[in-house]
Amino acid sequence: MSLEKLDENECSCPCGNGRIYRERYPDNQGESKAILPTIECSKCKTKYHIESFSSDGKTFDIYYCVQNDYPPYERYINPKAYFEGRFEPEEFIRTYNIYEMDIEQYFVENYSKNLLIQVMSVLENYSTYNKIPDNGIGSKARELVRRYKGWYNTQRMSTVIQSIKKSIENYSDYEFQFDKRKKIPVGYNSYLDEKKQASLLLNL
Numbered sequence: 671m672s673l674e675k676l677d678e679n680e681c682s683c684p685c686g687n688g689r690i691y692r693e694r695y696p697d698n699q700g701e702s703k704a705i706l707p708t709i710e711c712s713k714c715k716t717k718y719h720i721e722s723f724s725s726d727g728k729t730f731d732i733y734y735c736v737q738n739d740y741p742p743y744e745r746y747i748n749p750k751a752y753f754e755g756r757f758e759p760e761e762f763i764r765t766y767n768i769y770e771m772d773i774e775q776y777f778v779e780n781y782s783k784n785l786l787i788q789v790m791s792v793l794e795n796y797s798t799y800n801k802i803p804d805n806g807i808g809s810k811a812r813e814l815v816r817r818y819k820g821w822y823n824t825q826r827m828s829t830v831i832q833s834i835k836k837s838i839e840n841y842s843d844y845e846f847q848f849d850k851r852k853k854i855p856v857g858y859n860s861y862l863d864e865k866k867q868a869s870l871l872l873n874l
């Protein structure tokens with residue numbers, strides 16, 4: 671893997687005495703991989719942190735400087751319970767940069783084990799992507815093949831099947847397995863919108 675930097679960028683920190691610095695490196699598929707920007711200011715570091723958001727659902731390339739004491743989502747959906755310390759998260763929220771995980775983990779975090787098993791049995795019947803019927807579970811199978819291609823730039827059926835098989839076998843080893851997650855509630859998006867509005871969009 672090449673460690674040659676693709677590019678770098680910086681902008682001023684909120685107090686103006688330091689900077690926020692961002693660099694990008696290629697990942698092992700030659701695509702750019704953003705590294706979360708760092709706040710290089712001792713004063714701002716105690717007050718803020720950086721959060722990344724996605725513009726296209728694939729890369730997390732939009733950065734906000736968020737106040738460290740910005741209320742967590744739990745407080746947003748049930749403020750009273752949150753303050754009384756009796757909040758039980760109803761939903762599991764996880765944000766991540768998909769390029770920081772391998773494809774097996776991505777499958778586990780985004781598909782049920784049952785679905786992976788069904789998809790595998792479909793894929794085993796077809797030698798190429800184009801032959802997979804684009805309906806029902808076939809459409810799902812196609813989706814997973816496309817995802818695989820996004821990682822490894824190949825859709826060779828045997829390697830895709832191998833990865834899905836690995837995901838199925840190790841499914842319960844993953845902390846954030848899909849089967850243990852609940853759907854992200856509607857309110858989460860408006861929470862994010864409000865948080866973005868209250869935060870500083872970084873020109874990086």
Ligand SMILES: [Zn+2]
Nearest residue numbers: 683685711714
């Ligand atoms: Zn500063």
